[in-house]
Amino acid sequence: MTRSAKGITRRGALALAVAGATAGAVAWLVGEAEGAPGTGVHSGSPHAGHGSDAVAGLEGVRERGQTGLLLRSRIDLPAPFGSPLPLLRPARAVHTAQGDLYEITARSAVAELLPGVQTTIHAYDGRMPGPLIVSRRGTPVIVRVRNELPFPVTTHLHGGRTPAVHDGFPTDLVLPVGGWPHPLAHEGRIAEGGRDYVYPLDQRAATLWYHDHRMDFTGAQVWLGLAGMHLHRDEEEDALSLPRGDREVPLMIADRAFDADGSLMYPAVDRDLAVVGGVTGGFHDGVLGDVILVNGRAWPELEVEPAQYRLRLVNASNARWYRLTLDGLAHDEPGFVQIGGDGGLLAAPVRHRALQLAPGERFDVVVDFRGLRRGDAVVLGNALGDGSTAKVMRFRVRADQADDDVVVPDVLGVVEPLGEPVRARSFSFGRADAAGASASGHAAVWRINGEGYDPTTAVAEVRAGDVEEWEFTTDNRHPVHVHLSPFQVVARGARGPGPFDAGWKDTIALGPGERARVRVRFDADPGRYMLHCHTLEHEDMAMMANFDVV
Template structure:
């Protein structure tokens, strides 16, 4: 019988919809990452119930400003660990789930009540994290939102509990932030976005769900109420005393003595709980999933299990994942999947039907190599357990529609600008240890090179010459994935010419067609997206205005170390 790990690995290509490249030069060097980090803490899986974040419904108090405080507090993450000191919005990790109505603006006061000392070690050699700056500073970003730049969470628009602010503090309003919600129903999420320390602030706990609802969603009879559940996936390391463990680099580059290339924990957390279980009824459930990990990709599958979560067999006789939505909202029709491959910052909206599974248990397991797709770091398999042990409270009247929402593709024309954007890394010559990453072959502070006009449509072609899969996120827009195409990396590095080695490949099954704000840029491939750079409805702008946004890798360790660039929208 195939082991669970072997079976999951066999499905990697199917889940992604393409075979991952192994032809990138210096691949073996790039795999020379630091040794696996394990905390030494051993915890029993599936002994704690899944927490459900509290909900703030903006529709309950239309027009009011919502206050959300960033605080330090203690939270019990596992039955057998002492309480863990974390940061969170309104005193929870994850923060409260905010529900907004499409077309109805919402204002939020993001208030810092955090201490002046950071929970985690700061590498002051990282640009934007200099020792001259306050150790604790924050700015919230609503990921996937169409918002004006003042409210987008620009990385240098940080502020502190003591009233200090970053270099853009005079231009960007720290309080309140206004969100137009001029988008269809979708799953967004909010998280900290401070330049140079995003990885630390998010790791400390600063993240939460933000759901936009609309009339089209109401017209469907999808599972709702107690049967619609958010799932925030994050990996962590814990000390025996329950405290968060974020490792420092060993034998790293002199340029960055503390920063690590990527973070990988040995425990999976869901909604701030280590390997929880969820008791469900034998009926349909809707799950809003976000991968909020610093660096870890998840390749997920359900297994028949006993009540303790031990896999019974490798059978596919388990409920399927019916994906109904992605980053930007509903798909045109449900997509049945047996695997979910989800990169950091991506969102999956899925329905699982437990009907007829009374008394059964299903473990949700991960087998994505870390780094994805090379491996070398520890892979925690156990994510969570579904136990079909609750009696049916009433007839399940929810349905899975055959069709959801029509999709309007963006079609390139001869006037559509195609920007070729390099995705690269600077490595230590001795062993290939990555020192920093770059987008467009430029650092954060260098002159802006991407300047689309408001309302224009552009193609951005990401040319990935690294050995990593980079989840690239573009602020402001929801884009569409056009295709991916392999190319000769060595020729490109030597001559700057793109020589393609294969035909364009269609997007992955859940990317076609779909509205996305984060895309997997695979090594040795050109990944093409198309976006229309529309501003929020009713935006108050003048001709000649230059509106500042960013695009970046959403592996947070990469983002913090130069793999983020500003861009401007020209009115």
Template sequence: MAWTGGRLLARGWGRRVGVAAVIAVAFGGAAHLPGVVPTTPLPEADAAAAAPAAATTATIVIKLGGIVSGYSPSSVTLEQGGVLTVVNKDSMVHTVTSVAVDSEGDPLFDVSVGPRQTNTLVIPATLAAGKYSFYCTLHPNMRGTLVVTGEGGGVPAPPTFEQALRIPKVLTGRHITIPMKRAQVRVMPTGPKTWMWTYGGSFPGPTIKRPTGSLTTVTFVNDLPAKAGAMTVHQHGGHQSSADDGQPATYLIGHGARRTYTYPLRERGRPEPAAFRFYHDHRMDRTAENNWRGLQGMFLVTDEREKRLGLPHGAYDVPLHLTDRSFTADNQLTDPFPGGGMHAWMTGPQAPPNDATVGKRILVNGQFAPYLEVKPGQYRLRLLNASTFSAYDLTLSDGRPLTQIGTGTALLPRSVERDDVLLGPAQRADVVVDFSGLEGQDVILSTVPRTDTTEGTGSRSAAIMQFRVRGSARQHARVPDRLRAVPAIDVPQKVDKVWTFGLTKDSHGSFWSIDGRMFDPDRVDYRVRRGTTQLWRLRNTTTMTHYVHLHEEQWHTVSRNGKRPPPWERGLEDTWRLDPGEYVDVAATFTDHPGRFMVHCHMLDHEDHGMMAQFEVVG
């Protein structure tokens, strides 16, 4: 441990949620974060009223099934310098993490406790008296309150947004070449740049932007260090041949080699719907690590017909790549992935279900806490959650709505006005925000704890980026109520296939499973005849939320838990949230391309640790 600028910091690799008995305490100024539950400093009289008797020690117990039961008690009181003991009786790792952060984005306090272990946290004597909301970073639906009593202490400071948002380079050519290489990237506003594995030398990589129906080839060249090994690239949400889909164990790009992927951007001979996709590494057993190191980029498929709808375009159309990472003191990525070779992850403190990679800092287009100067008009924000595990429930600090017009896979049939938009890993939302009438004001995009469930995995709490409304706008954009009708499909009356997402144990340890089995690239789990339409059920039998991705086809959400899906799930989709006990019925017609394609959880540690299967289109 080391004292740095009045804060106690942990040296070394940083924290991977799932590592037991790690304490990281950060203090030196809480943050009033618009859109999240802030720290509330109390006047001395109020603090005394909140805690009649000063306490030097307090204990929080997390019982078996803590995801549901939460913290016990959910509110504790301690004086400055007191000791908080956290007893975890559960089979999962949990944390007690401050919602409020300092100006660098670090939580004011943060303790991780492994399964059936105990850990302690010393409340800094310099922490101001007040109420501090806390949550579990792994299961953010678990929430509580710490009341700190005493005199003096630091005054909470607001967060700063020091970097102008970086818009990735856009590539529009019919034939594109992108080198994969190690490069330095400006992530933090000050200090050294960060070494990352990149597409084209940037993080995220260049945005590929192509008109629908136009044959596109992208050649990826593996110029990464030799130790990186072979790579593969998946165009997430695309409809392409099996060989061009980013297979996890075949058609790999070796060190120093190159491979060309062909994307027709057509389905049944017709142009695909316009979409907001992304491309990323999909290497078996290494997807989480390779994505963490930087191998991600955005992919826009455009349609001239959209212009007739009058949606914001040009400079008013902004793609936002959201993800999280942890860094060392010199701004380098931590290495939270256990070694040990094939299946070594099946035992020990990071074995499933304790294998979640969560970064402390949330990035937008590869930058921590950026700002974007906008004009007082309507902006189309294309939101992508590219995180390995974290979910974000996005909202604006002044309460103005986000009008959702698409899922990322396609436009919705109707626009939907929403107060917040929940996005899990790999999910996208196409939204319009109207900044009219806000000249000279600042609006913050935050993620808040989701409140629509008491079970499963929740969402992060943080201020993400700032919009600075300046100047004037001459704009004629609009958001029509009706957008694009969903293509008709003849949905079968009966479910053809049930995919069950579970947690399984065997003699080697624990693993995430589909239908009770670990992924095997040599095994086909289900076959379907080309030209047929099928109804599939995605079912979650675990106590953790999963975000399930289906490759290849144009998927329709038929029902959620036997009921009509909410309005924002009534368009085409490729990734669905499954909370504990939930099931979602989806349907597609299998067209054009025979071969093997993937079904998997897009919480990338889960994918790497068994929760992936293959279906094969035949005929």
């Protein structure tokens, strides 16, 4: 069942925010209001949502090579590599005449993210990451999402060429099964309790992922667990000699921080995730955690054979960038053989000694463990981390030898350069000179072309089938994501594409003061889509814009 929602005015939203900041401050900053369902989000208080009478706010520190503030966990952290990596197995689909149906429930659960510690998460099927979806070109996928959480959700398939109605637009909300007592600040396609997302998936094989995209609350809701992986396959990929079965390993990397009781810490303005979105002032640049999770486990270990492995990497962090390294291989060649990126297979392999991942980016790599012996170890590290964030996971060799007939070919796939653009556009990503207010009442700190996000307007109208050239400029680190259509990087500044720009992209990692040009051809799916910064706190604080495909 769906219904439309009349948006309250911006002034009305601000009035609600002011009222909440006055009458409801104790509930937000100190503890949970009596009878409130609670989310477990720790906002102004280090124990908000647990009845604490503490009033000290969460504090963060700067971390080298990052944009944002680091939250330091209040619980004793485990030694790294003491837990096995959770292996993501394909979820079971129901085959229907319309496509493969996956039924997923967004719900609360208790998970063991740290060894021996129970943590409440809010996640797809109560798992972090959510169920692994594996699809094949030519077979549509229907994801039926039921919302048993105490707040609205909306789900975006990141990297999917998806009709607008199923793209997870930020105001197209799925309300909780038990109802939603709060006013809705925006017009949108509203579903009560659940809805179907239909994905045609007529696109190349690629590493995709799905996550919550609720306007102003994406950062908090992804931090709490609403993200999962999706591997899409086709015949072009099938024809290649690549690692398969247990030697193909999906890895979702994300950072988090934990309070003394094991709960997740996050500086949400509204710890009930109800009315006012965004984060408290010091965290506008982004939220960083001091614990690195891989597939929902802190600094895990994976036993491997002395063979080649295919690693499907997703940076699902809110704000953290990684520069991944491999220490302990038996050869001196670059450790990462990149075969794919956001939009699928590259034309040819690219070899890297270190691999940079910005939030939202995916890399498909082959790592060669041959030549190692039983008991040898290879550490996946992070050169952009310090202390606990400098390690990601470890691979431990479990045998002296193994069969391996994989030969990564010199030619992987067909990546045809896009033609000349019919028009050019420029988008500047930067901090607001003076923060205004979003429609939900929080400070709109970040801007695209000097404007904060308005879901009712579009900054561009593009024609289906046209090729356009878009220029992005930045004031800080901003990974820029474009919905619907992948793009090709043409240039960074006065130079050509960078070392991590090969193939089709949908997210480009841009550093401070950087300028890049990309070419994009828009698929023939009319409707409203988005581009935005994929630092989730920037996105929540108004660094988004719409474009209409006509």
